[in-house]
Structure formats: structure tokens, C-alpha cells
Amino acid sequence: MIQVSDIIAIFEDKIIYKAVRSSGPGGQHVNKVSTAIVLQYDITCHSYPEWFLINLKKNGGNLVSKNGVLNIKSRSYRSHSRNKEDALNRMVYLFKQSAQKPIKRKKTRPPKRVNENRLLNKKKQSQKKQLRKPLGPDD
Numbered sequence: 001m002i003q004v005s006d007i008i009a010i011f012e013d014k015i016i017y018k019a020v021r022s023s024g025p026g027g028q029h030v031n032k033v034s035t036a037i038v039l040q041y042d043i044t045c046h047s048y049p050e051w052f053l054i055n056l057k058k059n060g061g062n063l064v065s066k067n068g069v070l071n072i073k074s075r076s077y078r079s080h081s082r083n084k085e086d087a088l089n090r091m092v093y094l095f096k097q098s099a100q101k102p103i104k105r106k107k108t109r110p111p112k113r114v115n116e117n118r119l120l121n122k123k124k125q126s127q128k129k130q131l132r133k134p135l136g137p138d139d
Contacts, residue, residue, distance in 0.1 A: 002092060005099040008052060010092065016040040017084060022075040036075035039087040044068035055098035063094070070094075 002010040022036030043053060043064065057064045064070050072094075074087035 004092065004095045008048065008095065008099045010041070010095060011046065014041060014045070015088070015091075017087075019080060020073075022083075033080075035078060035080045035083060036073060037080065037083040037087045039070075039072040039074070039084075039091060041070045041091065042068060043070055051101065052098055055100075056094070059098045060094055 001012060004010060016039070018038040018040065019034040020036045020038055021034050043056060044067075048056075056070075060070065063072060070091065072087045072090050074083040074090065076086055077083050
């Protein structure tokens with residue numbers, strides 16, 4: 001079991017690894033050996049909090065299928081074991097990212113002096129424009 005946070009953990013015995021043929025580095029060797037890894041993890045069979053599942057679907061994007069299975073494909077390396085390790089690391093990173101609750105934004109008001117300065121600048125600008133006007137016959 002991999003502990004991601006105090007209430008969220010990944011159960012390693014529930015992870016399914018599938019080896020598939022890979023495109024990418026390896027030359028002719030890549031056509032003979034299945035070095036790419038597809039990691040599958042069912043997120044619905046565990047009692048994860050609802051907010052975590054929402055974050056996971058948002059952060060994971062199309063990695064999470066409609067029936068609640070997380071699919072991560074790793075084919076960056078030429079070896080089977082390094083791809084397996086990479087897929088697991090990506091999964092742990094995704095879980096850690098999704099386990100962080102977003103901080104609620106606190107509404108703030110602009111300081112009183114900012115509003116006063118804005119009004120003062122408006123008055124100055126208005127006076128400047130008034131001074132540029134030609135004098136009328138009654139002035």
C-alpha cells in the first residue's frame with residue numbers, strides 16, 4: 001500500500017499491469033518485444049472521498065474512463081521494468097496532485113486610499129481639460 005496522504009492510499013495489489021507493443025525507441029527490437037506498460041486501477045472499488053474523485057477526473061482528464069478505471073500508458077523507455085516504474089510514479093504523482101484540496105479564495109476589498117486616489121486623479125484630469133477650453137464671451 002502506497003500512502004499518498006493521511007486518508008488516501010493506493011492499494012498495490014489492485015493495480016493491473018498489461019504489457020503491450022510499443023512505438024518509440026528500440027529499432028527492430030520494438031517489433032518483437034512488448035515493453036510498453038498499461039497500468040489499470042479501478043478507483044470506484046475503493047472508498048475514496050467524493051472531492052478526491054472529482055479532482056482525479058479533472059486532473060487526469062482522459063486517463064480516467066467513464067466506468068472509473070484509471071489507465072496510464074508508459075512507453076518512454078526501452079525496458080519493461082523502467083516503463084512499469086514510470087507508470088507507477090505517474091500514478092502516484094496524479095494521486096498526490098488530486099489529494100490537495102484547493103484553498104478557498106477570500107474576497108478582499110481595495111483600500112480606501114486607492115479609491116480616493118482614483119477620484120483625485122479624475123478631478124485633476126477634469127480640471128486640466130477645463131483649462132484647455134477657450135474662454136467664452138461671459139468669462
